[in-house]
Amino acid sequence: MNVRRRRLFISGNLEGGPAVWSAWSLSSLCSRILRRGDACPRRLPATNSSGGSARTERSSSTAYTGITGSPLVRRCVIAAMAAGTAFASVAFLGIASAPVASAAASAPAAAQCNPPAFPTGAGEEASCNIAVTNTVTSAGATSSTITATACLAAAGVLPPAGCTTTVTTSKQLVSSINQCNGIVDGGGSNVTCNVTFANDISSGTPTSGATVNQCNGSGTGGGTQPTTVCAPVASTTNATVTQCNGSGTGGGGSMRVKCNVTGAATALPVSINQCNGSANGGGSTVTCTTRFVNNFITSSPTPTSTSASPSGTGGSGTTGTPGAGGVTPVTPAGSGATGLTGSAPRAGGPTGPPTIVGTFGAVPFGAPQTGLGGASHSRDSNLLFAGALTLVGAGLALTVAIRRRRTLSAEDANETS
């Protein structure tokens, strides 16, 4: 009874309970066998937290050795040591194999906003942006970063509502991008998808033209012409960019399919497929862009920072004037920080890349060190307490054993005399 109580206490307080339980149950099993005048099993059962195999083995008379003296003790001690070693190994492996967060994953292909993750029904606002940066150093080392933002909400509910952003890094270059294909075909939906494919490569790396296949069979089904606004209009087989084909075919407004490709040269090969066969219900719109950027690097960039005054007494910003029907910025009052403040795009303006505005400060170099590991990196006081308590128990048991042994020796001496 005492054995059972202690076993429960220990297994309930230790990490890796089954392994401890097994070691404990093996030794206690041997103790019970010895007490009964039996021997340890010749072939020890595999460690099992249920202990069932040990009992099964013990019930077989052929599985036991004959009655011997000290070899019996040695076997039991060896068994206990083996169990202890197994326990320690399991525990060690458990710690060593702790999961590592944020491991870089291979990412040769980038895909998002496609079925079944994105719906094929009606009345949806699907906005997806994917930015891929492939980097090849002058030494030939490759890496890539995919920043993908997928937004899904009811039609008319614009980002950032319903957005999820993921960032994936890899040592491999991304060679394929697929997004916004075959989605929201139920009518009254809007698809807005953008791809930015950037090559960070050494100077002198040759580029090749990006062929385009877009806006074929799109914008049909009625509506005031032009229903498609595409640049360039092209139909090239196996093109670098295949987008906006067979989309917006359900009729609707004028210029409901707007697609373009800019920066029509890429230093690294890629296949981009987006906005094909999407938004084919009535009254839907498709707006998709692909942009190529080639950054030629002559040497490793040295981080620089520009100090800016945090006091807000720097130059005042330039205030933009919104166009008719455009958004209205709130003009800041008082002294501002350096930079531009408050300009906004004009409605119906050019469809080029938006001008990023706002207050700019010094961008720090590197990542902030905002943690020292106290919460995730600590010693286990419960284990220490249990270990100390167990060793005290071991000392007591050893003391009792020595005393009993002396008594036995004295009795043997008396019998001999």
Added chain:
Amino acid sequence: MKPSSWVARSRHPARNWGLIAGALVLIGSGCLILGLQEHQHPLAGPVPSARAPKAPKTKEAPAKVAILATARSTPVELAIPAISLTVSLSTLGLNADGTVQVPTDIQQPGWYGLGPSPGEIGSAVILGHVDSSEGPAVFFKLRSLVAGDIVDTSLADGVTAQFKVTSVVMYLKTNFPGQAVYTSHGYSALQLVTCGGAFDTQTGHYLSNIVVYTSLVALIPPAAA
């Protein structure tokens, strides 16, 4: 030795006690070894946000999006109801090597003062520790935020800039996107930054950063605040 003699000995509890002592030594040693080893539990990453609930469908035209912004004013307090956090703010700058300063008080986040203030158009950044060698710090629960959670920043001029979380992203520090975090995206944003992921015992730092991206949704004047 006679068998009967051995049986008599084996019934003597001395051997049993010896075995028990041996087993206890093994178990106790194992416990001490494990207990003394410094456990490494990687901090969990951001909570995967489910698809955002759809807004009720109406036949009305979508409302025009207005860019909210306010004048530059030093943020003095940060409140995140979702994680029951209300705390005053310090102001941070740059170290000599160009890296951003981190707060000296682990229980007080700091606003990066060389960038926009919360509410200005651009990306304001507030940094806080996830923990110290003693235990959790002010931004320990930051990774549990999800899209839609509210972040309030009280400014020195009395205005409260209210932001809504748009995404929570964990980056390896080797790939920390300084441009995305610190530069303007064309609207008023507030980025909350702390550490996360696995802990590197060699360097004494985490391998990743957690960034909470938010966008301004309301400016509450002093009287209402």
